[in-house]
Amino acid sequence: MKTIGLLGGMSWESTVSYYQFINRGVGERLGGWHCARIAMFSVDFDEYVECMQNAQWERIGSKLAEGARRVQDAGADLLLICTNTMHKMAHEVEQAVDIPLIHIGDAAAGAVKAKGLSRVGLLGTSFTMEDGFLRDRLAGHGIETVVPDKDDRDVVNAIIFDELVKGVASDASRVEYLRIIGDLQRQGAQGVVLGCTEIGLLVGPDHTDLPLFDTAEIHARAAVEAALDR
Secondary structure: OOOEEEEEOOOHHHHHHHHHHHHHHHHHHHOOOOOOOEEEEEOOHHHHHHHHHOOOHHHHHHHHHHHHHHHHHOOOOEEEEOOOHHHHHHHHHHHHOOOOEOOHHHHHHHHHHHOOOOEEEEEOOHHHHHOHHHHHHHHOOOOEEEOOOHHHHHHHHHHHHHOHHHOOOOHHHHHHHHHHHHHHHHOOOOEEEEOOOOHHHOOOOOOOOOOEEEHHHHHHHHHHHHHHOO
16 A cells, blocks of 8 residues: 555645545545555645735645655655645646646546536636636546636635635635536536535535536545555
């Protein structure tokens, strides 16, 4: 079994989900008392939020690279950035280490294609919905994305930063997300990529008939497969 490296804390709420998904996945695959070998470096998210607000992406890249090196030095054989938004700096992270990075966009694309879908809605932070780093990655796999209009993108983003990363999942916010998901379906979305690793804490398959792709769970599952690949 390979050691899975996690660069987490962005936010710690979803990093908890990663830890659970990975260990459960290994247990299901191997049985007995097996659990995952994990090396993790968890950051102080407040520093990253301040950098994002001031568009200091170069500084974020340097911080992520440093964290990735710490994970590698701890013995990791492969690496996950446990958040969608920070994949904006995935190249900088890959350049900082010698171990492979499992990109969240590739994992999500694989799950979408396995369902036979080619057009999906995308929810996430404003950076994820508006920048090309994730949409282009999905497009490279032949998957078209649609995003909410500007007002609804602001709603989605505010709920992430004001509530979900702080562990708050309110009924009112769930209603808003489901309304927006309905709008994406009317735009032709065959499913919705939950392109923020906290969104799965708010909405899931029990809330809508439209296929949802929880990137935290999908990414973690890809790590399990890589760690157990012989």
